[in-house]
Amino acid sequence: MLLVRSIIVYAQSLVECDSVIWSPQNVHDTEQTEQVQRRYTKRLPGLKMLSYIDKKSRLNIPSLELQHLHTDLIMCYKTVFCLVDVKSDDFFQFSTVVTT
Numbered sequence: 506m507l508l509v510r511s512i513i514v515y516a517q518s519l520v521e522c523d524s525v526i527w528s529p530q531n532v533h534d535t536e537q538t539e540q541v542q543r544r545y546t547k548r549l550p551g552l553k554m555l556s557y558i559d560k561k562s563r564l565n566i567p568s569l570e571l572q573h574l575h576t577d578l579i580m581c582y583k584t585v586f587c588l589v590d591v592k593s594d595d596f597f598q599f600s601t602v603v604t605t
Contacts, residue, residue: 509564
């Protein structure tokens, strides 16, 4: 569906832009970013009467909060394995325990 693709290309990309840097720290900030996607899905034809959760499941799109978490995890991976120019020692302290 073209409208779903436009959500991904426009709304999510704007909210995700550098989200590792400005990542929402409290519930209010997370709700404000989620409101972007909520307002957009409200305008989709044929889905007006559905709840936001039902719209997301029908359109097969994740919440922006989940996408922020995904982006943060990718950044952690890149930092730990030196794929970005950031010192991992500034952010992580590796355990010396070798048993699990």
